[in-house]
Each structure stands twice: as C-alpha cells, then as structure tokens.
Amino acid sequence: MSLFTRPRRPQDTTEGEADQGEPAAPEEGTPPAATPPGWFGWRHRWPRTAHGVTVGITVLAGALVLFALLVPNRVERLEAGAFLRLPAEGILLATLLLVLKARWRRITAVVAGVLLGLLTVLKFMDMGFYQVLARPFDLVLDWILLDDATDFVRESFGRGGQVLAVVGVIVLFVALLALMTLATVRLTGLMTRHRPVAVRTLLVLGVAWITCVTVGVQVGGVPIASKGTADLVGDRVEQVRAGLRDARVFEKEASVDAFAKTPPDQLFTGLRGKDVLFTFIESYGRVAIDDPAMAGPMDTALKEGTRRLEDAGFASRSGWLKSPVTGAGSWLAHSTFLSGLWIKNQQRYRSLTTSDRMTLTNYFRKTGDWRTVGIVPGVRRAWPEGKFFGLDHIYDSRHLGYRGPYFSWTPVPDQFSLEAFERLEHGRKDREPIMAEIILASSHNPWSPIAHMIDWDDLGDGSVFHEIKKEGTDPKEVWKDPENVRTEYRRAIEYSLSCLTEWVERYGDENTVLVFLGDHQPVPTVTAGSTDKDVPVSIVAKDPKVLERVADWNWTDGLKPAADAPRWGMDTFRDRFMTAYGPQGGAIAAPAP
Template identity: 30%
Template sequence: MISEKRTWPPLLVFGLAFLFLSVLLNVIYPANSLFSWRLLLPSIDVWLLLIPMAFAAGCGKRPLFWTRLTVWALFLFLRLLRIGDTAVPMYLNRPFNLYIDSSYLFGLYDLLRTSSRSGDFLLLSVIAVTVALGATASSWYAWQMAASALAVDRLRLVFLGGSGLILGAALISGSKPVEPPALVRLGQEIRFVQKQLEQQQAFVVRLEQVARDREAHPFSLKGLGGADVLLFMVESYGRIVFSRPQYRQAMAATMDRFAKVLDQQGFGAVSTYLLSPTFGGSSWLAHSTLESGLRVGNDLEYTLLLRSSLPPMAAIFHKEGYRTVSVMPGTRFAYPEGAYFGYQQAYYARHFNYRGRTFGWAPMPDQFVLDWVRRQEFDQREQPRFVRYALISSHAAFNIQPPFITDWAAIGDGSLYNDLEPIYFPIYWPDLKNAGDAYLRSLDYEFAILGDYLTKYVTADTMIIIMGDHQPNVQLTGAGESWSVPVHVISRNPRLLEPFRKRGYTPGLIPAQSPPHAGMDTFLPELLEDFR
C-alpha cells in the first residue's frame, strides 16, 4: 500500500484517466458527428466501475490486478453495448437485443464485405481493426493509471468518501441521470433473458394451437382450379415508397409503367398493405411469418417454428397436387433450416451455375434468376406450380445494381454481365441517408424485369403475388414509419382476384388502405379460406 503526502500528481493522473475513459464511452457511433461537447461529460459508468477498483486497491496488488482486469473487460463490453443501442434502432427500427442480435455479427460482416467495393472494404477493415485495437490498448492503460492513482491512500479515501456522499444524496433525493447508464442497460438485458424465455413458452402454446386447428380443419385449394401461383418477395419493398412525397412521385411513375405493360396483356391487379414482423432486415422473419400463417417476431421464435409440426404454405400446396419450388439466390451458405418449409425443390446460389459478376450483396441479378428458373421449371408443365422467389437486387446498400437486359435469350449463364458496366451510386456504409435515388432505382429495376417477364412468359392461368418483405432501414424511412409493406395480386383471370377484392384490396397497383394494417400472418389463412 502506498502512502504519499503530495497527492497532486496522482490526482492529475486519476483525472486524466477518468476523462479519457469517459470520452471513450461517451462517443456515439454510428452517428453523423462523432465529436461534441457531450464527450467531456463525466461518465457515470466509469465512476461506478472505479468504486470496486478503489476497494480492491485497499486490499493489495493481487486483488487490484484481477479487479482491474474484470473492470476493463466490462468497460469494453459496455462500449460494444452502446454501439448496439445506436446501430440497431438506426437500421432495424427497434431496440437492441443482446440475446438475439449478437448472432448477427457474421451476417453484418458478410453484408459489409459484399456490398462494398474490394478496396473500400479493405480500407474499412484496416480502420476498424486499428480503432478497435487502439481503443482496447489505450483503455487498458487508462484503467492501469487509474488503479495506480487509487493505490494512494488519501486519494482513495477521498474518492470513496465523495462517492458515498453523492450516492447517498442521489438516493435520498430520488435524482436520476438524464440518460440511463450503460450498466443499467446491461442489467435490463440480463433481466430480459428471463422475460424472453417466458415469451418463448407463450409462442410455443400459440404454435401448437394453430397446428391443432389446421389439422382439425384441413383446407383444400380447389378454388384455384389448378392455376399456377407465383409468389415474389421483393427485398426492402416497403410502404414508404407510397407514403412519403419524396418517394411517391418516382414510385408512381414506376408503377404506371408496370401497369401499362400488364394492361396490354390483359392482367388485372388489386393491392393492399400488410404489416411485416420485421423492419430494415431479417427477411427470414417475414418469409416464415407469411408461409406459416403465424407471426414470427424474432430468431428465437423462428427456431421454435422450424422445430414444429405446423404445416407451412408449400406443404399445403404440395398436398393439393402442386410442384413446389423455392428460389433463394441470395442464400450462399448451408441452409438446413430450409427443410421445414417443405419445398420439393429449393434453388440456392450454388445451383444456378452463374458465370457473371456479382452486384453488391446479390451474387447474381434477379433477371438472370427469373430466366434460369423459367428454363428449369416452366418449359414443360406437367402439374401446377407454386414457386416462391426471394428477389434480392433491391437489397441494401443499393450502391451496385445490374442493368436491364432487353433480350432475355442473350442472358444464358450470365457471363454477359462481365462485359456490362454496373450502375454505381456513391453510397457508403454506415450512412444511407443519401440512398433514396439508388433505392428507388433498384425497385424500378425489379418491376421492369417483372413486367417484361410476366408479359413474355406467363401465359397459363396464373396467380401472381408480389409482396415486400420489410421496409428499408430507418435512414431512408425516417422515424415513426409503420412496418407495413405493399402487396399486389395479379392475374388474367378475374375469378382469382375476386376474393381479394371482397377482403378490401383496392384495384390497381397503389394500395389505398390507411393504417392500421393486418399482419402478414393473415395472408395464408385467408388464402386457404377463400380458395378451399
């Protein structure tokens, strides 16, 4: 134990360490501006972490070392927690959930790697690693300096005495900080684990009840009359394109062109909005909600669904004599979860034998996907088809997009894309506020290829369903936007559209329904009821 008459040098060291650690924890990232006067505010979290270290300093060097190591690790964890609390609401429009969102780290890495140019990603990686190592090393040194200062008897006693007075006064007066400390947030996350387990149990009860009801009241799809059903899930196609004036004008022009193409070929269309279970990402939650007829709100519920006996959409279609096909060109890794969804044939990225270049996160353009599946599945039609497409050319960050190919016969194995210049937009993670034009162009591309494809290749009696999976991220939508997505049902056969009209779908391609909207989980039960 150290005893010093002069406490100014240790006090200076302690103050500088406290200030540096406060600044490091106060930095808000991601954000437009990383620097402000708020960085200099004393951090309650740093202060609270210093208290156990002060007690350990009075017990000797060994307890102080292990306490310092524990406090340092907890400090780094709190820093990561604050990044999650900032980033998740910015992109997914919901609070950060440590229990669930920690599993997305590899997906985030893959998204950044594939949606950035190679040189940009390398630079970003170097900067990120450098900053991370710098913060780790410098914070360790700062905690070491604080520990050495607290080993001084007089300074330690003054700090503990002052801390006791401040805490006592706060408890007596009932004062609370303007923003909850990160340590409080960590406690909330720990308590949430128990709450999440209770919610899982409730979800299992609902899951089992829906499965029993569906088994007790079996449905047929005879009302479809053997018509093909093509379900297109369009990535990031959200209500925002019709609800915000800055998007609505451009999107109205896109839909007007799409409508004219459909009208020329005798297609009719009705539209509505449905409420997606997710926002800005996690498309699998929307897919599983739609195909199970049960709202799946997070990955824990998703896992429970995959283990259940609830028959999904494809299994019901298969039972009624349909060949069921899943088209997921964005799935580049092993996907054992796909077995639950019951498709007879599933096409993932590796099945397409694509020979062209990639376009950001999308390993191939959707136009190539449509053409390839047509050649595989529709050149010969021995039974009706139910095909679910996951279209991905409108995936964030929208910065690298494919051109439209007018001659479908030239697409082949996709090698022609190697000779075509992609369409680039100056968009860089994590800032997507300037991505509006790129986002709209990606949707314009989707509806251009869909219009051309439907009019050239869909000749049989067919029901076409086009649905967004979720809204784009909050930087494009703004705060307070609903989680709703557009849904369009298209067919040359008015009989196939009539049940949707009766349920309130409006004629045309621009939905007119005001919130609140029914959930995406209502689509399958209503389809089974209307076409039994």
C-alpha cells in the same frame, strides 16, 4: 500547488498498498542504480516532460472511463451534449472504490474496468444493429447474426475485406478491454493517494447530481444528471429474461394451426389448376411509396406497371403487411409470411424450422396437385431449411445457369432469375401446376451497382451483365452520401418491379396468380430513422374469379396500396389466404394492427 505534485502525507497511502506515483528517493547510502528507475531513466533526465506525460495519461484514463459511461448506443445521439453529463454510476463506483480495503479495491477496479470495456463493446454493437436493423443487439438471440455479418462483408468486399474486418474487430475488442481496465486501475490509485481531495470532489458531484435531478437541469434537451448506463443494463437484464421466456411462448403459439386437420382435397379449392407464385422483393418497404423524395418516381413506376398489366388482361389489388423485422433478416419475414407465426428472432426461426409446422408451401404440396419449387438466387451454399418449407426442388444461385458477374451482394440479377424460372419450370410443356417461392434479390443492400432491363431474348447465360455492371455506380462512393443511397435504393426497387411486371406481361396467362410483397423496410439510412415496419403486398391475376375471392379484403385496385388500405400482421396472411381460397371462400376477421 498541483494535485499531482503535492507532498504526500501518511494518510494518503493505505497500508500495504504500493504507491503508483513518483518513485521514492533512494535511502542514504544506497549506491546509484546503473539505470535510473522509471521508464528507462528518462523521467529523471526530463522531469518536466515526464510530469506532463503522467498528467496526460491520467487525463486520458479519466476521459476513457467517462466515455464508457456516457457514450450513447445509437449513432444519431453522438453529439457533444451527450458527454456533458454527470454519470451517477461513475460517482457510485468511485465511492465504492474509496471505502473498500486495499485488496478488494484492486480486485474491484480490475473487474469494473473489464465490465466497462464490455459495456462499451455492447454499445458499439448496438450502434451497428440500430443502423441496420433499427433495434439493439440481443444478448441471447443475435450471436448467430455475427456470422451472417462476416458473410455479408465477404460477399460485398471480398475475402480480404472480410479478414481485415474480423481482425480489426478482434484487435479493437482486446484493446478496449485492456485500456479500460488500465484506466480504471490508474484512476483508483490516484483517488487513493489523494483521498481527502477525492472525498470532497465526490461529495460535490453527488450533491450536484441530486440537485440536477431535482431541478431538472438540461443542456440541449439532455438531462445533466445521467443514469443511462444503469438503465441500459436494466433493459438488457429484462431483455435476457424475455429471450429465455420466449421459447416457451413460441412453443404454445406454434401448437395452434386452424388447418392442421383439413383434408387435402379441401385445401386451395379456389386455385386448382392455377400457377401460384409467391414472390418477395428484397427491402421493398413502405418508405419507397410514402417518402416524399421517392413518392413521385415510385408512383409513376407503379402506375406504369398497373397499366401494362391491365393492357395484358391482368388485374391487381394491394394492401399493407407489418413485417417482424426491418433493415435485414429477410428469412425471418419469409418464414413469418409462410408459417403464419410471428418469427421475430433467430431462436424462433430455429424452433420453427426444426418443427412439423405446416407452411403455405407445405399445404400446397400436401394437396398433391402442385409441384412446389423455390427460386432462391441469394443462397450460395447448402440450405437444409429448404426441406422444412416443403419445396420439391430448389434452384439456388448455382443452379440457375448464370455466368455473369455479381452485382454487389446480389449473385443473380432479377431479370435473369425470372427468365431462369421460365426456362427451368414455368415454360416446360405438359407440366403440372406450379407453386413457386421466388426471391428477387437485386434490391438487396447496398443497392450499388444495379442492373437494368434489357431485351429478354438477349439474356443468354448472363454474360451480357459484365458490361452492364461496368456502367453501374460504385458502392463506396454512393454510401458517402445518404441521399445517393436513397436514390439508388429507389432505382433498385423500380428495377425489381419492372422485372416482375414484364415477366407477367410476357409469360403470364389465365392460370397465373402472382402474390408479391416486400419482406422488410430498408436500413435506417433510407428510412431516415422511421420505426414503421409496413411493406406493400399485391395480388395479380387474369382470372376475375381469383380476385373476387378477396373482394372483402378491401385492398386497393392496382399495384400501389392506398395510405389507408388495410394493414395486417404478416403472420396473419397465411390463414387469410387459405380461408379465402378454401371451399367456403371469403376472409376472416381482421385483427387489430
């Protein structure tokens, strides 16, 4: 006999609890209702169909709860084996619901449903963060990134795409909480009405779970007995505690500055009279050099860049830096590099930019011998943090004179940004030495469409890029195939490198000192799941005395760092650089990687 049609016994229903199954037959003598009860009467007209729908809804409710308990929080783990498990949390929750009294059972069922819904939302958010940042969502520190995510959608797909995305997320969130709560309440009612069967089933499942743990039963390398939800919750509790402690830890770290009391005339004595350019290439990570599918073309591009620079009289040295982020979060990497502090989250960034910590750019400004400027084409609105970094003048996307199209996320192609820097600052007559922070954003995700090099004299106001954009690829088509994404990523990096090396070749002189680096590795679609956070860094100069100062860094000759070249934390660069170009010269001891 079916579980759902078995005659009900008195013990099947708890006193005072409403029966959520078939409605009771009307008492004898009761006049028939104008409309039969139960879904406007259709259950009575088509009982077999109604029974099938009831069973189907119950099955769906069970599947939804199991999905919440078993779904992993990473896309690459979404496979059939992940759902062929026994969740300890489900067994314990069902047992708890059975032993509670009716009133508390209903309350617990609702609360459990809401929590399961929130847990599922958290897992979905983790999936997105792992896909972009190669890490889970931080419940304390990452909320501000949701605003940045909506901005990215707007800039990539327009205002309409942003609105649709936000509305879709809100609807999905509300629907998930509601459906998960209804599913939990429905299953609770089912267990209560069929208590003996439920008790026996839970005993069997509990014994099976313990047996699977003891024996170590697995399917496809995945343990049958699961407690992944409990582990996830435990990890998040510890993550929250660590996030709350991190503010105190960071405050202590930020209070130490080896150069805080150094007189201005003792700073950067080895660079006096030089133009010092710190240039970040967006998403230029180690994968671009080491990945077998990219290594050949990238090796050719870096060798060609090295050769062209050498023909122009420049030498270069390269090494590796470990970034605090991967996939995204460029501002965290930039501030780590410039401040000498490990800026791994938004809380640290806010603390840094509201403090009096001196950055590389601040120290150059402190000497009074350099004009400090920023070329930041990715900035489209007010950037109050710019004052913290000690920049005399900031040129964002609105002040570079560009009249061409966006290239996906990128407001200004790199070649135009560098030509604008030449026009606005570097090429001016009778100027003082410049220290510039330059952001090259053409290699920013999604890497489609990409600009290509043209004659520098033809750049004009950038209108020429309208035709170039039409020749580019469609990001919607590119992102259908990971291999196409990787190819476009490599081409974007090659474009940024070409822009930079050609600019040095065209406009550099004996007083040019260029330090350029990647800010972080690209998204996991490109890195194929690698957790490596290394980025290349290079120093380029025509004056041999500049590179002599860093000879004991043991960096590799040329623009391509060797696989075994020194690897430092990005936060150590500031002090190493300031030591090497201070009065004593030389380098400081390398910390453990």
